[in-house]
Amino acid sequence: MLKICVCVSGGGTNLQAIIDGIADGTITNTQIVGVISNNKNAYALERAAAHSIPAACVSPKDFEDRAQFYDALLEKVKSYQPDLVVLAGFLVNVPEAMIREYKNRIINIHPSLIPSFCGVGYYGLKVHEAVLQRGVKVTGATVHVVDEGMDTGRILFQKAVSVEEGDTPKMLQQRVMEQAEWILLPKAINKIANGELLSE
Numbered sequence: 195m196l197k198i199c200v201c202v203s204g205g206g207t208n209l210q211a212i213i214d215g216i217a218d219g220t221i222t223n224t225q226i227v228g229v230i231s232n233n234k235n236a237y238a239l240e241r242a243a244a245h246s247i248p249a250a251c252v253s254p255k256d257f258e259d260r261a262q263f264y265d266a267l268l269e270k271v272k273s274y275q276p277d278l279v280v281l282a283g284f285l286v287n288v289p290e291a292m293i294r295e296y297k298n299r300i301i302n303i304h305p306s307l308i309p310s311f312c313g314v315g316y317y318g319l320k321v322h323e324a325v326l327q328r329g330v331k332v333t334g335a336t337v338h339v340v341d342e343g344m345d346t347g348r349i350l351f352q353k354a355v356s357v358e359e360g361d362t363p364k365m366l367q368q369r370v371m372e373q374a375e376w377i378l379l380p381k382a383i384n385k386i387a388n389g390e391l392l393s394e
């Protein structure tokens with residue numbers, strides 16, 4: 195059984211896709227052992243509560259400096275003893291100590307086709323705003339392993355999504371989620387849980 199800790203910051207639709215995937219058998223051999231949010235108002239926390247999944251908020255606002263926040267975050271992750279950490283809309287730079295502790299055991303979903311529209315400043319709706327501003331016709335989502343860089347780790351899955359005439363950032367975000375994110379992230383977790391992706 196793959197024990198996963200899911201880190202979130204906001205609405206938690208990707209968390210929901212994981213919960214649903216486990217319930218409907220799209221994801222097998224997997225248990226969510228904890229959900230961590232950096233934002234106490236994240237709706238994702240309510241999703242966890244609704245499914246009786248242990249959840250906690252570790253907010254930078256509750257600590258004097260970044261180092262203390264990072265220590266608390268890592269301690270909270272470790273307390274759940276996960277085999278895999280899943281960043282599902284987690285809009286915090288992952289501390290280096292956590293990357294060392296969970297080398298090749300952290301994955302992230304990013305709402306673009308990396309290496310386009312990724313790195314510093316590209317997160318959430320900002321990615322889709324930039325896509326529309328640049329006028330590209332195809333975007334998508336990427337699941338990748340998290341390393342020390344920003345969105346630079348090994349790519350596991352990508353899926354392309356069309357940009358349509360008249361799209362707003364929110365419309366595009368919704369399409370990328372529906373057609374790519376909510377499919378790719380459960381698929382990646384299922385493969386990892388069944389020994390196919392990160393077994394090296």
Ligand code: GAR
Nearest residue numbers: 204205206207208283303305317318
């Ligand atoms: C998702 O689109 C996810 O790909 C993105 O934040 C959104 C969270 O939505 N993540 C990033 O931008 C990471 N760089 P959700 O809370 O509804 O899952």
